[in-house]
Amino acid sequence: MAATKERFFKRYFQGKKIAFIFAAQFFLVGPVVHGQDEPDLKKESRFHQLYETYNVNPTQDESWTGAVTGKAQTYSIQNGDTLWGLSETLFGDPQFWPKIWSINNQDIENPHQIEPEQVLQFIPGTTSVPPQMAVADGATPVAAAPPVPQAPLEADLNSPEIPEKLKNMAPVAPVPGSMPRWQFGREEAGEVQMDLLPARRNMGSPELSLDYYLADQVSSAVGTVVEVENGNQTAGDKQFVVVQFPGEVIDKQFIAIKELGGLKDPVTKKEGQLVQIQGEIEVRQVVNSEKSLYRAWIPRVVAPVEVGSKLVFGSIPTYNESADGPMAQAQAHIVGGKFDTDRSLFSSHDIVFLVGDSLEVGSIYPVYRVQTARNEDSRERQNPRRIGEVKVIKTTVSFATAVVLESTEEMRVGDTTSPENRTEK
Incomplete structure (x- = not known):
């Protein structure tokens, strides 16, 4: 019997765009009632009657078309309805919803929101006649008016108006009398005076x-x-360190330095000591008089102050990169630069070291x-x-x-401050 019912639904609903799975599940399984396992003989008899009626003697296409077309039907819009869903329910295709909206755009401003309690009147149509529908308060169908062709707009471009x-x-x-009256005119040409301002330095x-x-x-x-x-x-x-001095040094200022090694000039054979400045030290108070230890404050650093750094009198030197110093000539050449003793390439803003005579602080020297x-093999x-x-x-003796x-x-190391100066080894 179950196979008979399934064949019945397949044939009866074929071409009618109704979900077979949902219908089969509902009619074959039926509502779940706890404790009811016996078959429903009345429902089975009804299924058999429907099968005999529509399977043995199916409805002719002409009869079906006449039954479903040409007659106006109505549907009351419910809460939660959408034009998409109504189009699929009434016509079997949700793509008809723009047609519904276009005909009723005076009543439906937003196609995504339709009002309940309105009546949707429709004629399903056939394969040759499109569906007709409308939304109205009464029971009379409102058919869409056919478009009226408009005459083309004619314009005379030869003699425009x-x-x-x-x-x-x-x-x-009215303009108040206190307001000035603007008048157009010109002034007689006279002598024009201009003040020339000096260029800003x-x-x-x-x-x-x-x-x-x-x-x-x-x-x-003098300390460590x-x-x-x-x-x-x-x-x-802004941190505190402990420093050691051999004598009384409270309220005196020092700089912490670290020596990085010797730097020897291959031309003059002079050797200097590369020094890194780390920060300023202000001695505040004694913390161990037996070992000459003092508590010191670090007001400013240019590099981390390390344990073991030496202390010398003075403050951190400063400089600027302005080009307002005097141009000068001297016999000198580059022997190195900051960071380490092996560095040999330099560019703008770098610190370099020179060896030579008559070099003065603040003077600017060309480099050749x-x-x-x-x-080395160049001629x-x-x-x-x-x-x-x-x-x-900054200068020292050498x-x-x-x-x-x-x-x-x-x-590079070896470049000179004078075109006549040679740095050959």
């Missing part, structure tokens, strides 16, 4: 802290950093390219090219520390 010029409008309110560059320099020899330290109060091996701004510093010996400028910011103001290419 020019509109009349608008008349000048009077002001909204460069206001200079900010002061920078010097963090490396080249000394003549190993520094004579022996401890950082927080237990670390380095200290920064020496080809043998790049290629170029004359007319070295100018590649930049340096400004001296060496000078300078900043590179500008460079058109990299500077």
Whole structure:
């Protein structure tokens, strides 16, 4: 019997766009009632009767078309209905919803929101006649009016009609007498005087802290950093350290330095000591008089202050990169730069070290390219090219520390400040 019912539903609902699975589940299984396992003989008899009626003697296509078309039907819009769902329910295809909206756009402003209690009147139509539908309050179907073709707009471009010029409008309110009356006119040409302002000078560059320099020899330290109060091996701004001095040094200022090794000039055979400046130290109070230990404050650093750094009198030197110093000439050449003793390439803003005579702080010196510093086998010996400028910011007996103001290419150890100066080994 179950197979008979399934065949019945397959044939009866074929082509009617009704979900077979849902119908089969509902009619075959039926509502679940706990404790009811016996078959429903009345329902089975009804299924058999339907099968005999519509399977043995199916409805002819002409009869079916006449039954479902040409008659107006109505449907009351319920809460939760949408034009998409109504189109699928009434016509078997949800794509008809724009047609419903286009016919009823005066009543339905938003196609995604339709009002309940309205009556949807429709004629399903056939394969040759499209469906007709409308939304109204009464029971009379409202058919869509066929579009009326409009005559094309004709315009005479040979003699266009020019509109009349608008008349000048009077002001909204009369202008008060206290207001000035604007009049157009011109003044007689007279002598024009101009004040030429001098060009604005460069206001200079900010002061920078010097963090490396080249000394003549190993520094004579007056004290040593022996401890950082927080237990670390380095200290920064606004921290306390413990320092050791042989004598009374309270309320005196020092700088902490670290020596990085010797730097020897292969031309003059002079050797200097590369020094790193770490920060300023202010001694505050004694913490161990037997071992001459003092508690010191670090107001400013340019690098972390390390345990073991030496202390010398003074403060952190400063410089600027302004080009307002005097241009000068001297017999000198580059022997190295900051960070380490093996560095050999430099560019703008770098710190370099020079060896030579008559180098003065604040003076600016040109730098010339020496080809043998790049290629030892080069045969170029004359007319070295100018590649930049340096400004001296600190001097010792044999060496000078300078900043590179500008460079058109990299500077190297061996480049000179004079086109006649040779740096051959």
